[in-house]
Amino acid sequence: MAAADPPAQAGDGFAVRTEGLGKRYGAQDAVHDLDLVVPAGAVYGFLGPNGSGKTTTIRMLLGLISPTTGRHELLGHPMPDGLLAALPRVGSLVEGPAFHPHLSGRANLTRLDAADQHADPATRHTRIGEALERVGLTAAAGKRFRAYSLGMKQRLAIAAALLAPRDLLVLDEPTNGLDPQGTREIRHLVGALAQEGVTVLISSHLLSEVEQVCTHVGVMRAGTLVAQDSIEGLRARQRAELVLTTPDPDRARVVLQRAGVRELAASADGLTGTPGEQPAERIVEALVADGVRVRGIELRTPKLEELYVQLTGEGFDVRG
Numbered sequence: 001m002a003a004a005d006p007p008a009q010a011g012d013g014f015a016v017r018t019e020g021l022g023k024r025y026g027a028q029d030a031v032h033d034l035d036l037v038v039p040a041g042a043v044y045g046f047l048g049p050n051g052s053g054k055t056t057t058i059r060m061l062l063g064l065i066s067p068t069t070g071r072h073e074l075l076g077h078p079m080p081d082g083l084l085a086a087l088p089r090v091g092s093l094v095e096g097p098a099f100h101p102h103l104s105g106r107a108n109l110t111r112l113d114a115a116d117q118h119a120d121p122a123t124r125h126t127r128i129g130e131a132l133e134r135v136g137l138t139a140a141a142g143k144r145f146r147a148y149s150l151g152m153k154q155r156l157a158i159a160a161a162l163l164a165p166r167d168l169l170v171l172d173e174p175t176n177g178l179d180p181q182g183t184r185e186i187r188h189l190v191g192a193l194a195q196e197g198v199t200v201l202i203s204s205h206l207l208s209e210v211e212q213v214c215t216h217v218g219v220m221r222a223g224t225l226v227a228q229d230s231i232e233g234l235r236a237r238q239r240a241e242l243v244l245t246t247p248d249p250d251r252a253r254v255v256l257q258r259a260g261v262r263e264l265a266a267s268a269d270g271l272t273g274t275p276g277e278q279p280a281e282r283i284v285e286a287l288v289a290d291g292v293r294v295r296g297i298e299l300r301t302p303k304l305e306e307l308y309v310q311l312t313g314e315g316f317d318v319r320g
């Protein structure tokens with residue numbers, strides 16, 4: 001599969017690139033002026049609350065619906081003209097293939113593979129065996145589809161998307177409705193595919209489900225892309241906060257200002273502020289040297305989740 005078949009060169013190193021892409025339904029902009037950039041080789045977490053426009057975007061990217069505005073490229077091919085050239089290298093899980101409940105996982109894949117006019121019947125058995133192996137369904141291959149857990153069903157759908165070698169895999173909410181174990185399995189699978197050089201675009205309304213596996217994220221809010229960056233880039237935007245607990249806030253304020261701490265604000269039991277270059281231990285030294293009684297000091301880096309809540313204006317569901 002993709003391991004033995006190196007990814008074709010995506011255009012300028014981008015698997016997906018959109019410019020001013022938009023979709024209007026009546027008076028509603030479901031997606032507005034979208035400039036999405038998915039570097040080749042990335043695992044791109046496409047995040048946003050329900051209804052923020054992720055599925056509409058994915059459907060436009062895959063040519064399932066026509067954009068109202070803008071343009072986009074898929075694996076370097078301008079759409080829609082390059083659809084036939086790009087699509088064979090793109091696997092997707094959007095609505096999911098229709099599986100037959102009474103047939104086994106293997107038999108379902110055989111039906112799908114047989115329906116693909118580009119698939120060589122001579123290598124079908126091997127191809128299906130490899131796809132099942134890849135998603136960890138070899139042992140359950142003979143089980144009827146209806147007896148599969150939701151996680152197994154999702155993995156079978158990914159196996160179906162992997163029947164041909166792919167450079168790009170687009171997964172729309174693949175962890176939706178899965179238990180933590182099923183979610184971990186999908187994450188593990190995405191990580192393994194990325195290791196093989198497959199670019200993955202994975203949408204989710206749950207940051208916590210994709211954060212560990214993503215190299216890049218894009219955040220949608222009400223049809224607009226409100227942030228797009230590498231995970232490191234996003235983390236770098238996070239400003240640490242200094243939280244000082246002291247019964248001497250006035251004196252502490254003077255010392256902290258001198259130590260380069262900005263945006264000082266009174267809290268119930270001390271002060272908070274944004275630290276400058278000085279490390280925490282130097283700040284403590286300075287406070288103690290000036291007779292400030294330090295009951296507690298903490299340098300807190302907000303979690304990425306908090307940034308997303310700010311960006312989307314509403315909380316993501318966070319599974320505990």
Ligand SMILES: Nc1ncnc2c1ncn2[C@@H]1O[C@H](COP(=O)(O)OP(=O)(O)OP(=O)(O)O)[C@@H](O)[C@H]1O
Nearest residue numbers: 025029030048049050051052053054055056057205
């Ligand atoms: N065919 C359609 N006709 C009219 N409105 C639509 C259509 N498809 C989507 N929308 C609207 O566009 C907006 C974006 O929907 P979309 O499904 O893309 O969001 P999403 O981020 O994928 O959310 P979810 O996770 O719930 O699927 C929503 O307000 C939705 O109601």
